[in-house]
Amino acid sequence: MVLKNKCKNVAVSMWRKNMLVLSTSRSLNTLAPSFHDNRILKSPTLVSLDFPDVWTCSTANSNQPTPVPKRASEHTAKVIDGKQIAEDIISAVAVQVQRMKKTIGEVPGLGVILVGERKDSQIYVHNKMKACEEAGIKFSLTEFSDKCTDEEVCNAIMRFNSDPSFHGILVQLPLPQNLNEEKVLNVLKLEKDVDGFHPMNMGNLAMRGREPLFIPCTPKGCVELLIRSGVEIMGKKAVVIGRSNIVGLPVSLLLQRHHATVSIINELTSNPEEITREADILVSAVGVPNLVRGSWLKPGAVVVDVGTHPIEDTSCEQGYRLIGDVCYEEALRVASSITPVPGGVGPMTVAMLLYNTLESARRKYNFI
Amino acid sequence: MVLKNKCKNVAVSMWRKNMLVLSTSRSLNTLAPSFHDNRILKSPTLVSLDFPDVWTCSTANSNQPTPVPKRASEHTAKVIDGKQIAEDIISAVAVQVQRMKKTIGEVPGLGVILVGERKDSQIYVHNKMKACEEAGIKFSLTEFSDKCTDEEVCNAIMRFNSDPSFHGILVQLPLPQNLNEEKVLNVLKLEKDVDGFHPMNMGNLAMRGREPLFIPCTPKGCVELLIRSGVEIMGKKAVVIGRSNIVGLPVSLLLQRHHATVSIINELTSNPEEITREADILVSAVGVPNLVRGSWLKPGAVVVDVGTHPIEDTSCEQGYRLIGDVCYEEALRVASSITPVPGGVGPMTVAMLLYNTLESARRKYNFI
Structure with missing residues (x-):
């Protein structure tokens, strides 16, 4: 009960914080936009239907205890050690980078653009820099204040586009709201899009018989964790909660490519x-x-938890600790395997970024 | 029972015809490709996992009768009249084409490429031509024998690409196997891709906050049928059987954009x-x-049946009749609404093609 309440309280406060009245949106399907008198279709434009993810939950305010399915009382799920697996991958990338350096005198290069002062973005970029150093990948960071313009960011991307020593370019998301993310990302050269967020990459990931140049790092990290943990994907039922462009969408597409039966839950x-x-x-x-x-x-x-949320905890040295989307202690008693937060998917995202950067350089130099 | 057996016999013979032993494919997830000694990831390449749709079904060979859920014995689903709805849309397109002609002296133009002698493809192209004539859309057909080369087809596409009187180009699929579909379709100018099959269009359909230039015709037709029949999509559970690039994939993406909870069933x-x-x-x-x-x-x-299969029937004038993926007579007794075959989704595909061609011309001339 103590665990259950701990989980519930955090979740409920977040739900309340995010809660919006969505009932009025339900009639959107039948709304007739006024800008088109000569309208032929009843379908509204796609953009008009596109409102932000606001998660509510019918059970959020329930005082009912949520019964955890019974397994043997001593049961504890296997914890998938994302940190160790990521380290293994980064070490293997480092070996290949050294081989490339010795053989053709080149190393992969990653250009990163960071806009604004978000603490979490700064930490992520720092982790990527450290990992690149570890693997021998050239790393360059261009920073802007959150008052910069689209043009300044685009110019920085174009410098990396035209510099042959950079094989991957990453714009740390989210960008401040005054910047146009689509416009900025469209400048990025497709063959250096190591984050895999270009619509062309996403389309090729979605379509059978096509192959994207890059698979987005976090989804690729999730699937790699499954495969390395001996989890069969083909023919299994997979459920993805969330449909962000960065994780939910591409992980659902990638699981389909691995022949899972996929359901996507939205808000x-x-x-x-x-x-x-x-x-x-x-x-x-x-x-x-x-x-x-x-x-x-x-x-x-098998549970893969991509969420990362700092919550106040005075018993921790930093005054906070990280938790995921999944109530870990409860899930441990039901699942067969689970990724922890921290130390699960997070480190894999960085490892996959390095892998994609290496692959990009290999492709450019035709280095197998 | 008569209906049930009729449905079952047709289905079983098709399953048997398509049946392949897939059990050996199940180990693909763990296969290590031999071409990469310095392999870092356990993930196989995506293409290696891509085998053709082969549908089998656990119930296919069962002799068990499949009980139909009980509803009031007189219940019959509402039949969604795709033919009538498509005619309404084509008439509305025709009005806009006339208005465009009067106002700016231009009409939309559609260029179609047909390769080979497939009877079904010829019928589809013929229907598209007739509908274009009806709507006042300029239509041009370029035909090739199935012995033609990629280059010849690409050249024909490039002629339509550079001709400003054509706003839409369509390559009738499937192409004969000796042609490279990806290579051919890649030549097609994105802003004339009225079929919406370009990966860039598919990526923009998949991604939130982006908008494709064109939505593939059949999926768009399915959703338009739902909306015109007063079916609410938002918040509903939608299941898509099949994951082809032409229908299954884009319809699952489009239903997600309409905020359904979508599950995709594969073979x-x-x-x-x-x-x-x-x-x-x-x-x-x-x-x-x-x-x-x-x-x-x-x-x-609500059932939307995209399948179209000719089956032998000597009682029909042509010696065959068309049936769908859904056992229509059984479904009529359970569903609230259903699209018939023929006369459901099929005519909508043509109507949406005309709509997309009109939209393309409107966009080019900035004609609202």
Whole structure:
């Protein structure tokens, strides 16, 4: 009960914080835009339907305890050690970088653009820099204040585009709201898009028989964790919570390429727990701490938790600790395997970025 | 029972025809490709995992009768009249074409390329030509024998690309196997890709906050049928059977943009009927006649049947009749609405092609 309440309290406060009244949006399907008198279709434009993810949950305000499915009382899920797996991958990348250097006198290069003062973005960029150093990948950071213009950021991207010593370019997201993310990312040369966020990469990831130049790092990291943990994906039921361009969408596409039967839960899904309870593999990438309770899981499911949320905790040295989308302590008693937060998906994102940068350089130099 | 057996026999013969032993493919996830000694990731390349859709079904060879959920014995689903809706749309397109002609002296133009002698492709192209004539859209057909080269087809596309009187170009698929579909379609100018199959269009359809220049015609037609029939999509559970680039994939992406909770069933899904029974909206685009039985449906579901299969029927004038993926007679007794075959989705595909061509011309001339 103590664990359950701890999970519930954090989740409820976040839900309340995010809560918006969505009921009025429900009639959007039947709205007739006024700008088109000569309108032929009843379908509204796509953009008009595009409102931000606001997660609510029918169980959020419930005082009912959520019963965790019974397994043997001593059962504890296997914890998937993302940190160790990421280190293994970074070491293997380092070996290949050395081989490239010795053989053709070149190393992969990564150009990063950071705009603004977001603490989390600064930490992520710092981690990427450290990992590049470790692997022998050239790293260059261009920083801007959050008052900069689209043009300044685009110019920085174009410098990396035309510099042959950089094989990967990364714009740390999210950008400050005054910048136009689409416009900025469109400048990025497709063959250096190591984050894989270009629509052309996304389309090629989605389409059968096509192959993207790069697969987005976090989704690729999730799937690599599954494969290295011996989890069979093909033919399994996978449920993805969240549909962001960065994680939810590409992880659902990638799991489909691995022949899973995929369901995607969004913020308007009623009773999401009924769907998650059918999942052999559950990926949560929704940004609500402790959304996924033990009772949401099928016994023996594999859980990949992409959420990372700092919550106040005076017992920790920094005054906070990180938790995920999944109520970890409850999930441990139900799942067969689970990725922890921190130390699960996070380090894999960095490892995959290095891998994509190496692959880009290999492709350019035709170095196998 | 007569209906049930009729449905089952057709389905079983098709399954048997398509049946391949897939059990050996199941180990693909763990295969280490031999071409990469310095391999870092356990993930296989994406292409290696890409085998063709081969639909089997656990219930295919069962002699068990499939019980149809009970509704009031007189219940019959509303039949969604795709033919009438498509005619309404084509008439509305025609009005706009006339207005464009009067106002700026231009009409939309569609260039079509047909390769080979496939009877079905010839019929589809003929229907498109007739509809263009009806709507006042300029139509030009370039035909090749199935012995032609990629280069010849690409040259024809490039002629349409550079001709300003053509606003849409369509390569009738499938192409003969000796042609490289990806190479050919890549030549097509993005702003004339009225079929919406370019990866850039698909990526923009998939990504939130982006908007594709064109939405593929059949998926757009399916969603337009739903909206015109007063079916709410937002917040509903939608299940898509099939994941082709032409229908399954884009319809699943489009339903997500309309905020449905979407599950995609593929040929490796075990017990697909358990998933379809949860669907408020079911779209079947799989190419197996009568795959979807009445027992696969939730009472009151809305069923969109994209399949079109000619089956021998000596009682018909032509010696054959068309049926869909859904066992229509059984579904009529369970669903709340259903699209018939023929006369459901098929005519909508043509109407949406005309709509996309008109939109392309409007965009070019900035004609609102």
